[in-house]
Amino acid sequence: xxxxxxxETPAAGFNFDxxxxxxxxxxxxxxxxxxxxxxxxxxxxxxxxDGVVLGADTRATSSEVVADKMCAKIHxxxxxxxxxxxxxxxxxxxxxxxxxxxxxxxSLNSGRNxxxxxxxxxxxxxxxxxxxxxGANLILGGVDCTGNHLYTVGPWGSVNKVPYLAMGSGxxxxxxxxxDRFKHDLELEEAKELVRAAIHAGIMCDLGSGNNIDICVxxxxxxxxxxxxxxxxYKDTRKIKYKYRPGTTPVLTQKVVxxxxxxxxxxxxxxxxx
Amino acid sequence: xxxxxxxxxVKGVSTGTTILAAVFDGGVVIGSxxxxxxxGEYVSSKTINKVxxxxxxxxxxxxxxxxxxxxxxxxAKFHLSFHSVQMESPPLVIAxxxxxxxxxxxxxxxxxxGFMTAGWDRKKGPQVYVVSLGGMLISQPVxxxxxxxxxxxxxxxxxxxxNMSKDECLQFATNALALAMGRDNVSGGVAHLVVITETGVxxxxxxxxxxxxxxxx
Numbered sequence: 001x002x003x004x005x006x007x008e009t010p011a012a013g014f015n016f017d018x019x020x021x022x023x024x025x026x027x028x029x030x031x032x033x034x035x036x037x038x039x040x041x042x043x044x045x046x047x048x049x050d051g052v053v054l055g056a057d058t059r060a061t062s063s064e065v066v067a068d069k070m071c072a073k074i075h076x077x078x079x080x081x082x083x084x085x086x087x088x089x090x091x092x093x094x095x096x097x098x099x100x101x102x103x104x105x106x107s108l109n110s111g112r113n114x115x116x117x118x119x120x121x122x123x124x125x126x127x128x129x130x131x132x133x134x135g136a137n138l139i140l141g142g143v144d145c146t147g148n149h150l151y152t153v154g155p156w157g158s159v160n161k162v163p164y165l166a167m168g169s170g171x172x173x174x175x176x177x178x179x180d181r182f183k184h185d186l187e188l189e190e191a192k193e194l195v196r197a198a199i200h201a202g203i204m205c206d207l208g209s210g211n212n213i214d215i216c217v218x219x220x221x222x223x224x225x226x227x228x229x230x231x232x233x234y235k236d237t238r239k240i241k242y243k244y245r246p247g248t249t250p251v252l253t254q255k256v257v258x259x260x261x262x263x264x265x266x267x268x269x270x271x272x273x274x
Numbered sequence: 275x276x277x278x279x280x281x282x283x284v285k286g287v288s289t290g291t292t293i294l295a296a297v298f299d300g301g302v303v304i305g306s307x308x309x310x311x312x313x314g315e316y317v318s319s320k321t322i323n324k325v326x327x328x329x330x331x332x333x334x335x336x337x338x339x340x341x342x343x344x345x346x347x348x349x350a351k352f353h354l355s356f357h358s359v360q361m362e363s364p365p366l367v368i369a370x371x372x373x374x375x376x377x378x379x380x381x382x383x384x385x386x387x388g389f390m391t392a393g394w395d396r397k398k399g400p401q402v403y404v405v406s407l408g409g410m411l412i413s414q415p416v417x418x419x420x421x422x423x424x425x426x427x428x429x430x431x432x433x434x435x436x437n438m439s440k441d442e443c444l445q446f447a448t449n450a451l452a453l454a455m456g457r458d459n460v461s462g463g464v465a466h467l468v469v470i471t472e473t474g475v476x477x478x479x480x481x482x483x484x485x486x487x488x489x490x491x
Contacts, residue, residue: 019384121348128345131384132286156286156341160310160319 018130040208042170043073043084044198045141046182047148047163048191051219052141055195056084057170057203058228059210066210072227074216078103078114081142082216082223086168087155088135095136099123116142116149120159128157137167143218170202170209177201192217196230203232286341287311287318290460292422293335294450295392295402296434297415298443301471302400304392305447306335307422307455308463320463329354331475332370332393333468337420338407343387346377367393371403371411379409390419394470418450422458426450440469444478452485 040061045054056073059066075083075096083099085092099122103114119140127134132155140151152160152167164182166174177198186194192215199213212228287310295304306324311317326334328351336343350373357373358365371391378385389405404410404417416434418426429450438446444467451465465480 124344124348128341132341154287154341156339158287158310158340158344160322162319162321 018133022133040170040206041073041086041168042166042174042199042202042206042209043086043139043168044166044171044174044178044195044202045084045139045150045164046178046186046191046195047141047150047184048186048188050188051143051148051217052150053188053191053195054082054084054139054141054216054218055199055229056214057199057209058212058214059203059208060089061208069211070228072214074214074225074227076100077119077140078107078142079223080113080144080218081116081119081140082218082225083119083141084139084167086137086139086171091134091136092138095123095126095134095138098126113144115144115146116140116151117146120151120153123153124157124159127153127155132156139165139167141216141218143220166198166202168202168206168209170199170206173205174198174202188217192229200230286339288314288339288460290314290422290458291324291337291420292418292426292451292454292458292461293324293337293390293420294418294423294426294430294447295335295390295416296438296443296447297392297400297402297436298440299437300400301394301440301469302392302402303440303443303447303467303469304333304335304390304402305451305465305467306420307451307461308466309461310340311460314460317462322463323466325466325468327475328370328391329358329365329393331364331395331470331472332367332391333470333475334370334374335390335392335419336387337389338387339385342385343389346374346385346387346389349377350374364395366395366397367391367401367403368398368413371405371413374405375409375411378405378407382408388419390417392470394472399472400470418454420461422454422461425457426454429453440471444469448480449486451480453488455482455485456488456491 041057043056045052054074058070060068060071073084075085077083077096077100083096085096099119102122103119107114135155137155138153142149150162150165152165164178166178181194195215196213202209211232213230214227215229217224290311291307293306295302304325308321309317310319310322324336326347328334334347353373354365354370357369374389374391388407391403394400401413402417403413415436416430418430433446447467448465455461464482465485467478469476
């Protein structure tokens with residue numbers, strides 16, 4: 001336990017402090033408490049013969065506007081573990097960063113590579129403590145000394161170990177493709193193609209998912225993060241340039257006022273260079 | 275995900291389920307279905323494991339909110355293992371059930387999880403305990419739980435006999451689970467059964483298409 005967290009480890013058992021705080025806040029606020037913005041997403045993962053393939057779309061939306069056309073939804077956790085996140089973008093980002101830091105510290109302290117189960121347990125403990133208020137639906141995939149693993153962690157802290165998976169607003173479409181074509185021990189190219197097809201279905205059938213497809217392949221030998229694996233067929237070409245040469249705007253008048261600076265105080269500190 | 279859990283009482287993934295445990299001559303059988311749902315309308319997992327091993331000869335079945343149940347079982351495993359190290363002997367089944375009961379009772383406002391504990395120990399042999407939602411702990415020779423259990427009370431009352439043989443008890447459990455899964459929409463998938471005796475633990479998994487069929491199927 002001491003190896004994985006540099007911050008104070010919370011007291012053993014359940015901690016429901018935030019429930020009390022939330023109830024108090026809800027009482028104070030007259031109207032409905034604010035809802036966090038969700039980003040539509042399609043993420044998927046599957047275990048193949050030599051490892052794990054994770055895939056995600058790259059659209060981040062803010063209500064009906066596409067805020068980011070090339071957002072990275074596959075996050076680095078450890079050299080052998082990557083995580084796709086769906087749900088509230090800020091939550092998935094910060095949760096995965098926190099997990100990654102804790103695992104790095106553990107690796108350095110113990111001299112061992114982290115195992116998937118450890119990442120899953122840390123995530124489960126953290127998300128459970130916040131009772132679904134951290135809106136992070138995560139797919140964790142990785143290869144460690146015990147084999148290839150794929151886990152899903154829900155926002156309330158439930159964990160499930162599965163051979164293939166899809167999450168996000170486009171999950172039903174992606175799951176349809178996966179349910180139809182998934183087989184155990186696929187080859188690398190088949191696995192990549194299946195994940196691509198699943199995310200593609202999510203992009204076509206869900207308004208919140210779109211743009212490009214990222215793929216991340218994790219095997220014993222290493223990680224291949226292909227970004228983008230497939231570019232959107234609907235890229236537009238800009239009709240005019242938005243960059244202007246210096247001198248485009250004519251200068252009518254110019255006034256230069258030099259700033260006078262005076263030295264008020266000077267201190268000298270000797271440096272110890274022993 | 276949120277759009278799917280508006281109607282349900284349970285927040286997040288629920289194990290709306292059928293679980294059962296029964297004592298036979300020389301051991302216990304504990305079993306469950308394998309479906310996890312969100313909001314009673316979306317099956318989030320067809321193959322979830324609801325029968326968890328908390329010690330060498332003690333297993334637990336969970337019902338209710340999956341997140342709460344998994345968290346409680348994690349804490350229980352730790353407490354039980356620590357207790358076992360302190361006592362320098364394998365824990366009694368009642369100890370495991372009590373650990374779960376303490377956690378469920380002390381946190382009853384926040385938790386939505388119920389458990390069934392079954393196992394074998396040297397003192398009392400095979401036993402089955404039930405910890406309900408509010409933290410009540412009782413011991414019974416045969417017990418059923420979860421949303422699907424309502425459909426099989428009649429079957430269990432009529433068919434359970436004390437001191438059955440292992441095979442009879444396994445057949446009884448498989449039939450009961452099959453009947454419940456046939457009528458309850460939030461129970462389904464495969465039937466996970468575990469047989470615990472003094473000599474060891476045996477896992478039996480009956481896939482959906484190999485479950486016993488009854489007259490109208």
